[in-house]
Amino acid sequence: MAGAAYRAGRGPRRRTARRGSHPVSTATALDARTLVDLLRTRAFGPFTGVPCSFLGPVISCLEAEYPREYLIAANEGEAVALAAGAHLAGRKPVVILQNSGLGNTVNPLTSLCHTLRLPVLLFVTWRGRPGHPDEPQHELMGRITTEMLTSMEIAHEVLPEDPAGLAERLGAAEAHMAATGLPYAFVVPKGAVAPYPTTPHTAPGPRPLRRAEAIGHIVDAMDPRSLVVATTGKTARELERDFDRPENLYVVGSMGCASSVALGVALHAPGRRVLALDGDGAALMRLEAMATIGRHANTDLCHVLLDNEAYESTGGQPTASAGVDFGAIATACGYRATADVADSAALTAAVRHAQDTGGAQLIRVRIAPGSDPGLG
Incomplete structure (x- = not known):
């Protein structure tokens, strides 16, 4: 094996755990239930996608309160295709994804949604946002996330921080999609959505x-x-x-x-x-x-x-x-x-x-x- 492909080390050994990441302040974060309710008030749904921790609270809320409205997708391209089908059936679908999965969406967004004018609402998280430290695999995609959306002719903006602002911008996004037949994206920074309370479940039987x-x-x-x-x-x-x-x-x-x-x-x-x-x-x-x-x-x-x-x-x-x-x-x-x-x-x-x-x-x-x- 080429040694450069493998991480250097000194043989198998036990190592101490890494220091955990610092908690993110939720002083200006949107409540997950509020975000979901604002979308449902405008008849958006179903919701589909692949999780990102930045939008994990939204998925947890959907699973707990509206389980029939959330479809688990195996990859982001599949989620866009599911959403396209839902639009054809008269729904107003929402796709949730991490920006690292944007590459998986390029084909269905550009050759399916763009060609057939199938508007879907996207919530794309912003891992690797310039000026905000993140893991190395997110660095490049963080720099080009908004450029990719622009290149695909997808209008986009950063998710508003308050419910009133989000309600207004959802209206603008809906009007844009109705006028153009094209998707619209909200880019979601770290800490934009507050945690959603969940109860751990322990299955019976042997651990x-x-x-x-x-x-x-x-x-x-x-x-x-x-x-x-x-x-x-x-x-x-x-x-x-x-x-x-x-x-x-x-x-x-x-x-x-x-x-x-x-x-x-x-x-x-x-x-x-x-x-x-x-x-x-x-x-x-x-x-x-x-x-x-x-x-x-x-x-x-x-x-x-x-x-x-x-x-x-x-x-x-x-x-x-x-x-x-x-x-x-x-x-x-x-x-x-x-x-x-x-x-x-x-x-x-x-x-x-x-x-x-x-x-x-x-x-x-x-x-x-x-x-x-x-x-x-």
Whole structure:
């Protein structure tokens, strides 16, 4: 492997947790319920999209108070297409997305909504906003977010800070969409929406593995020379914190791409075992990757899917994984074998078996939601 592609380290080791981010002041933040009610008063809905922590409170409000009005989408392009269909059926849809997902929306926004004049209302968060420190994967997109919207001929403005201002600008957005047939976007900075109170739910029965525990069992069971590609978010952070090593690649950003990166490594690193640490939300966002992996079933790739049924990094909003049989999909795509595990012994056995027998194999690991608050 080219050493530059992997983060340097001094072998597997336990590391102390990162310092958590500072809380954001909500002195001028909009109440999530107020924002939702203002939209519903103007008959906007349904709502669809992929979560971002900046708009997590809005999604939590919708799930708690108007669950039939919120459609979970696997990626942002799908959300735009769902919204286009809702508009054709006479609704006034709203799409919620992180600006890192704008790239996924370019095709449906420019070739579907623009061509057929299908106006959808967008709420696009502004990660990486210039002058506001953020994680490195958001830096470039933060600089070009408004430029991208302008290039797609989507009128946009920063989300107003007060309900009266938002009510007025929603009217202007509605008038613009009616006159042009084009989408309109509100760009949402960090802290623009106040937290929405939620009650943690504890499922009955034995406690599932936590993600960090599962990662520990995987690292202990795998060939120590394995090249590991970890998906963005909490998975990469926990792997880096607890088991940083030169053979690890932490895919910050690029949600859904880790398994494809791992396949690319496996195809061109003969003699090395490759292990992809994936997540349910990430896998659903780029489900087509499983079809490509299946076409290369002789590749020595162990695809481990850590499934907590949630977008953990953005606040724990649900994914659609609860109703998805990833093993059946992998089998249909051509994977050599699959396993579905929920405890440490079964996980350890599955990783060892997959690497001993070789070929593309999927291991779905049922884990508990939640993570260390100090992880960052």
